[in-house]
């Protein structure tokens with residue numbers, strides 16, 4: 012199969028390697044150094060670096076700008092794009108801009124509702140008008156139409172076709188659980204080349220959803236990368252279990268973190284086990300590994316998981 | 325029905341400073357049903373407003389009236405005399421009723437006493453929840469009679485986002501059900517989950533408020 016965009020992530024997957032992506036959240040200011048600092052820690056460790064798009068509806072440096080900074084620093088970005096803040100005109104314009112800057116991995120997601128920004132310590136912009144002109148599924152098909160047909164969503168021709176490797180998110184364990192695999196199938200039908208999932212802790216439940224995806228032939232049509240977030244304390248796992256939609260944490264795991272004398276070391280151990288476990292599941296093509304606000308833990312974890320160095324492709 | 329809710333009294337006081345004779349008007353239709361602008365609410369607000377103005381050091385004379393329908397010209401005529409005597413009108417009708425009154429009594433300032441909020445259903449006594457957003461391109465036929473435009477916080481057209489809470493409620497708050505969870509449940513109950521697997525293309529919003537002010541013309545009704 013010929014490559015769609017020829018990004019490093021795409022090539023790693025095409026060559027059959029176990030892929031590794033991670034995340035770089037842009038700062039709440041125009042601080043290039045903040046991005047570069049994370050870049051220095053993570054360079055060479057992953058095949059793709061997601062740059063979030065105003066995650067949790069909090070204003071940050073744009074994902075396209077952050078992605079370009081990473082690209083220039085020699086890291087291959089996955090620029091995220093939500094449906095919350097732009098209509099289809101702005102989306103396509105930004106996509107063309109991204110392509111012009113050399114950004115070719117795009118992850119299309121719905122995005123947290125604008126009300127989410129006010130839920131933590133920050134004020135956010137709960138009074139903002141959410142756009143939601145198109146949904147993530149439609150955004151995926153728009154990107155695919157631009158890439159494959161050279162057409163805008165409205166039908167007008169582009170002057171040339173942008174090369175994109177299209178990503179989408181999947182929440183395998185969110186309710187209504189019976190629809191989650193079908194929704195994945197829709198994303199694949201719409202054009203998702205790769206999938207990063209919500210954080211997985213309940214391997215058994217995830218394995219069941221994964222098996223359904225494999226049965227439907229989805230794991231061949233798209234590269235599924237389960238999300239793994241390094242657990243740092245029992246409290247954090249509890250919080251995620253109760254407050255982060257679609258994240259199911261087995262009580263046993265929470266107990267294990269609680270009993271640990273060194274939660275950080277235990278969290279690393281758990282992460283390594285999770286990576287091993289998802290790696291054994293049929294259809295899994297890599298992992299999307301995150302250490303929220305603790306990127307410095309990643310080099311060691313990636314080394315110990317035997318995922319370093321990354322394949323040259 | 326069209327729902328509305330009272331504005332804070334302080335906001336109304338702010339509007340009314342400098343006025344002397346205020347007419348508070350309601351409407352016996354939607355806003356009465358949602359307990360914001362019917363006769364009962366008008367008669368409750370009028371003395372409260374008079375007291376608030378008194379406390380503010382700007383006493384006003386407050387009169388009140390409730391129209392059968394504030395969005396029909398012939399009913400609005402009923403307050404012609406009272407309106408002529410007033411130097412300000414506070415309306416508790418929806419934005420439509422308010423504007424008709426403002427148009428009819430063009431020299432008398434009209435102030436909103438309510439915020440018009442939604443097209444809702446009275447689900448239980450004292451609880452109204454959205455049902456429609458007048459999107460101009462109804463998709464209820466594709467979504468088992470449940471509206472994803474008004475009732476999904478992101479107006480999604482292709483199924484639930486990743487934000488659905490463990491108990492099936494929407495990510496925006498724990499009291500609003502994820503409408504896509506309900507759509508999926510209804511589809512499942514009918515044995516038609518397959519129907520939801522088609523990718524729905526971007527919606528045409530041009531017949532919604534996004535397309536600009538609506539002008540619905542029916543030649544057959546014009547003579």
Ligand code: SF4
Nearest residue numbers: 456457459462463471
């Ligand atoms: S789909 Fe549109 S017209 Fe139909 S109920 Fe929903 S908002 Fe109203």
Ligand code: SF4
Nearest residue numbers: 476484485494502503
């Ligand atoms: S949780 Fe459900 S209703 Fe709420 S935004 Fe997501 S899909 Fe829409």
